[in-house]
Amino acid sequence: LDADGNGVQSRQLRGHVPDDLATWLRERARDVQLLWRDVGGLNRTRGMWKELTAQLEERDPACAWTRNYDAMYVDSQVMRLTRTVHSSNRPKQVSLKRLFAHFLDRPELLVTIHTSRNLPSIVNPADPVADLAELDRLVRRLRPLRDKAIAHTESDARLPKLDWNELDEAIDGVTTVFSHYSARLTGVN
Numbered sequence: 001l002d003a004d005g006n007g008v009q010s011r012q013l014r015g016h017v018p019d020d021l022a023t024w025l026r027e028r029a030r031d032v033q034l035l036w037r038d039v040g041g042l043n044r045t046r047g048m049w050k051e052l053t054a055q056l057e058e059r060d061p062a063c064a065w066t067r068n069y070d071a072m073y074v075d076s077q078v079m080r081l082t083r084t085v086h087s088s089n090r091p092k093q094v095s096l097k098r099l100f101a102h103f104l105d106r107p108e109l110l111v112t113i114h115t116s117r118n119l120p121s122i123v124n125p126a127d128p129v130a131d132l133a134e135l136d137r138l139v140r141r142l143r144p145l146r147d148k149a150i151a152h153t154e155s156d157a158r159l160p161k162l163d164w165n166e167l168d169e170a171i172d173g174v175t176t177v178f179s180h181y182s183a184r185l186t187g188v189n
Contacts, residue, residue, distance in 0.1 A: 021106070025185070028102055032182050034094045038084045039178045042077060042171045049073040074162065075150045078142045081170050084178075085135045086143075096135060096174070099181060100128035113184060126184055131177050138170040 017025070049069065056066040087093030103109060103126065110126045145162060 024102070024106060028099065028185050031094045031099055031102075032185055035084060035096065035099065035178060036182065038080055039175055042080055042084070043175060045073065045076060045080075046168070046171055074167065077167060077171065078146050078150055078162075081167075081174060082139050082142055082146050084174055085139050096178060096181075097132055100132050103128045103181065109184065113187075126180065131180070135174060135177060138173045141166065142170065 052069060053066060056063050056069070060066075084096060086097050087095035110128070112123055112125055141162065
C-alpha cells in the first residue's frame with residue numbers, strides 16, 4: 001500500500017515525493033492496513049450473522065441460541081466499531097480519529113486527488129473534522145453500551161436501546177468514511 005500511496009502522490013505532485021511525505025505515507029499505509037482488518041471484519045461479521053440468524057430463525061423462531069448469537073454479535077460489533085473510531089491515547093493505538101489527526105497535519109493531502117482510476121471517494125476534498133463529527137454521531141450511543149455493559153459491568157447502568165438499523169448505519173458510515181481515506185491515501189479502494 002505504501003508504494004500505491006507514493007505513486008498516487010507522485011502523480012498528484014507531478015514529480016518526486018519528498019522524503020518526509022514518503023515516510024508519512026508509509027506510516028499511514030500501515031495504519032490503513034490495520035484499520036482495514038477491523039472495517040472488513042465489521043462487514044464480514046455482519047454478513048455471517050445475518051446469514052446464521054436467517055437459518056436459525058427459519059428452523060425455530062423462538063430458539064434461545066439465536067438470541068445468544070444476537071448478543072455476541074452486538075458485543076463484538078460495538079467493541080470493534082468504537083475501537084475503530086476512537087482508540088485510547090496510547091501512542092501505538094490506531095483509529096480513524098488518529099488517522100484524521102495525521103491528515104490534518106498534511107493539508108496538501110485533503111484536496112481533490114486526480115488519478116487514472118477516478119475513484120468517486122477521492123474526487124471530492126476531504127474534511128477530517130466533519131468526518132470525525134459524523135463518526136462521533138454514529139457511535140455516540142454505542143460508547144455507553146460498551147463502557148457500562150460490554151467492556152465493564154456497572155450495577156446501575158442505564159443503557160440506551162439499540163436497534164439493528166442503528167448498528168447497520170454505524171457500520172455503513174464507518175466503512176464509507178474509512179474507504180474515502182484509504183482511497184485518498186493509496187489510490188485504491
